[in-house]
Amino acid sequence: MPGAILNHRRAVLAGLGGFLGQGALSACTTSARPGLAPRPAFTARRIAPILMAPERIIRITVCTRPFRAPGPRLDVERVGETLVVHNYGHGGSGWSLSWGSSGIAARKAMALSGENGSPEIAVIGCGALGLTSALQLQRLGARVVIYARERTPFTRSMRATGTWTPDSRIADADKVDPDFPALWERMSRESFATHQTYLGTQGDPVVFQDRYILARANPGPQAAQKAEDKPGPPEIRFAEYGERLHDIVPRSVAIPVEQTPFPGIASARFGSGLQFNITELAHRLMTEFQMGGGRIETREFHAPTEIASLDEKVVINCTGYGARALWHDRTMTPVRGQIAWLAPQPEVDYSLFYAGVAVIPRPDGIVVQNTRGGDMVGYGSEDETPDRAEAEATISRVAPLFPSVRPPLPA
């Protein structure tokens, strides 16, 4: 029986794409330190109910994760006289890995510019990777111009959940170079540290948030359904490296179900997760970039040769899924993801995972996201059309946790 529970937990966490990291599975209920009494990692507290009803939907967003089987592209390519440092293909981990990946790209670009002082370097793209590349370059002393077709708040990055998920659909474990796991770890550690420099700053662009991972008492036949039950592309062995960060990422602990307010659950875990309030974070990054003398120009490129015609001869390419068309990169696969947004409830200060659904409150709305079926869901689909029926079905799976929220009276 314990094995069954563990397997269930693994399935739950797989659906979240590293929501709390593998460390969550091995954590114990207290943290023991030599010479100190073990301290509890949880105290029960009153929490506000979430108004989990389709009537509360304010928008439904869809975007494609830029998945590359070998992992993000970070090599250097010469196009005519121009040196292009690639920085794209971060799957479901673009925000999480942004600072670390962009730090690597920026240091390469500075070295290639060959100039002491203040070289002028271009960044293509204004999503998570473009903005952090531009800032990393400025912090190294460069003058930076961003060229992008879309800018904040209209990039795909703005449609992300905003959780710390550094190995969510980051690569195919069977297609990566042997040194990729170590590179991933370096990116993750630099990112985790840099994101935390925004903690406690105005507008709370980055926060740590309480999280409950709940298992249903009666999962029912549907809950056990896996992606492989349905026809589709062959299963990918998505890389999982969470264990490499066990020393820095908070772990979840098992807690007594009766110390939670949620009815009908068989087991519960509690933890703390890094959360990006993306609307505020992207706005902050744009402002910092412009205050640092950065310039943004709206521009669409149709071929690499157009990039070679720019005045800047060192360029960081952060075009995300756009690189598939621009660079004819066929290793790039879209992975569709949808979020239903409920009207914000500022009093809700915790997220939860239950019945294959992630629920995450943000100042700009409450994320309700289906994770049932695992990481293959949406694989190969670049359809960005919102699916209202899916949104409502996802909300209805979590609604039983909040029985005090009454359905509306008939009209």
Ligand SMILES: Cc1cc2nc3c(=O)[nH]c(=O)nc-3n(C[C@H](O)[C@H](O)[C@H](O)COP(=O)(O)OP(=O)(O)OC[C@H]3O[C@@H](n4cnc5c(N)ncnc54)[C@H](O)[C@@H]3O)c2cc1C
């Ligand atoms: C539903 C969903 C939830 C997600 N949740 C998370 C999460 O919780 N945590 C996390 O870390 N990641 C998450 N992700 C993944 C994350 O959103 C992506 O990895 C990230 O947004 C990629 O950023 P990017 O800057 O590479 O691409 P984009 O945001 O797509 O930016 C690309 C930029 O390049 C420009 N561009 C593209 N082509 C051209 C061209 N030809 N000419 C000029 N400009 C061009 C675009 O206009 C844009 O400015 C999620 C993704 C989805 C779909």
